[in-house]
Amino acid sequence: MSIGAFLARVLLLIIVVIWTVPTFGLLISSFRDKDQLAISGWWNALQNVQENQAGRTGVATAQQELDGQFVISGNVFSEGSTQSVASFGGGFVPGEITDYEPGTVVELEDGTTFRLDADGTYEYASTEPFELDRGLRFFYVANIPPYFSLDNYEEVLTSEGFAQSFINTFTVTIPATIIPIVVAAFAAYAFAWMEFPGRRFLFVIVVGLLVVPLQMSLIPLLRFYNTVGATFDFAAKSYPGIWLAHTGFGLPLAVYLLRNYIGGLPRELIESAKIDGASHFQIFTRLVLPLSVPALASFGIFQFLWVWNDLLVALVFLGKQADQIVMTSKLRELLGSRGDNWEVLTSSAFVSILVPLIVFYSLQRYFVRGLLAGSVKGG
Template sequence: MAGASGKSFIGRFGVHLAVLFFVALWTVPTLGILISSLRDKDQIVVSGWWTALATSSQTSAGRLGTAKDQAQKDGKYIITGNLLAAGDAGTVTSFGTRSQEPGKYQAGAPADLGDGVTLQVNADGSYLLSSPKAFEGDRGQRVYFEASAPPKFTTDNYRNVLFSEGIGRSFLNSLTVTIPATIIPILIAAFAAYALAWMRFPGRALLIAVIIGLLVVPLQMSLIPLLKLYNGVGLFFGVPSKTYLGIWLAHTGFGLPFAIYLLRSYIAGLPREIMESARIDGASDFEIFVKIVLPLSFPVLASFAIFQFLWVWNDLLVAMVFLGTDADQIVLTAKLNALLGSRGGNWEILTTSAFVTIIVPLFVFFSLQRYFVRGLLAGSVKGG
């Protein structure tokens, strides 16, 4: 039965269900990254974030003591020690002497290694290696073992990232790149959008078509030609290649097509009567733009500012091409990428870095979020 609003209960329930689905779709991965950023680095490697509250099991390797560690007792030579590192709160469940069979023997049970040599590894990691003959050699036997460990959470990951050398400087470098690279395209696009929406001149339709076509040009395809063009012009005027000016212009060029398209759609939907009244009163196009169009276009300007800020702040490729890797130029994303190592296997750094870089974009988004939805609907409804 339809309600007073004209919508059935099933329709309203479906809408709410769809909203919850999309919220979960975006929230669950973010929650997973947050949990992983707080987990112990060894547990991140062996189990997923959804098992963070459960006991994890992992296979490790260690070496027994050498001949110099042996002692004689009851006619046998023995070596004792512990396979678990100091401070590890784990329980050994099984062990083995081959990587193919790390769980061949149960913890606490002696294993016959041949020639009368036995090895017993206990649940607490302590071991007893016994032999009727004296041990020789300065390299202990390698032992593989499976150990279960309780959930372990730590803030060491954030400490390693936040207090790494050069992080503060790279944070300021990112702001130096992002703020101008957000403001410059907005200023240029606002003028261009007004001209394309309300001014009549030859070739306007062709220019709009070209701008729309630029929206589909891949950044990766135009990056190197743009760099060569910039270096050529810079060489002619004696401007260094690796400067902030270069990356500001690059981000401006990549962001302008979408900015002009979005702003023009919104500005073209503003009431024509307002413009005509202003012209009757003697206002010029510049005065109409500054006093009428800009104040009315603030929602769409804020929406594009969010998009552009997020894009530039999270950028790594353009920054690596147009900026150097010196401490006074390297941006935050490049610095965090350097912390991952050459193979990028430090998962604890990767997940923690994700939340370190998200702080500023979240602040920008929540500051402008009330204009975000209105800006996304730019041009979809004509003004009355």
């Protein structure tokens, strides 16, 4: 193996690792407990996590007299908890939170004693009866062992309206993928094999539309929809409206890819069909379309992924009713207006990519062939 080939493989391996590590971390985080997600990174998922917590003693009505002492006891952890106490201190206990080890009996200035064990059990003892209307606060460092569950996925999948939003996403994505493919295929054939005035100029305009930012066209397009919607009944806040919007945004790339691919087909094949008396429509449907499956599949993957993961266009062109809200908008609602439930992003990311992964791996055999053939040679 040459040095160049070895370096190329090493570079490829580095790129793969850099690309994969964040996804791997997101996958691990999706199974972690919400509290652990908030205080440690995914690389600490197999380690005990330490967290500062606060507890309170019971009140006077909870005291018991044992061996001539009055004792208030309890446990800072809930039943079945696997946490343990690493140290304690602070609050009504003198010192810092790390000053005392579990099981240490701390003598207070008023003659009372306090002890906190590793399992969370505490005893607050005095020779005189307690007169506490409210428990006294103390602090401790808790060891939290690793915990993995499907709670994050359950929260997403069982949330109200999620199933309907999943169906709505299919309702948007499937037509918004098929329509631009059909339109672009006809246009690409015309640009590649039909002679008409201004063909090259029109194709340059189509390619130029690739650089138009989607965000700049949303408001003008929305106003246009609102203007003509009363007449044609496909205004914004409807499925036809968002289908046409995604079609318009996807057509430039579709026409560019398909035109280059179709233009690269053997000229002899097209001319033989013309000699046999085939019309352009017959050539397109019987020859060009079957030979263009790789290019069609390549663009189909791009368009499906784009529409499936879209949030901005859906927010503009669809309403917030249960029968219209798409999955990305639903997950945004679960996140909360202030991002309080950000941990659902870890599980929702993998829920949302399940369908695109199935589509990609189903069509991947056409993907590279379609892109290479459409980018190397033009008609």
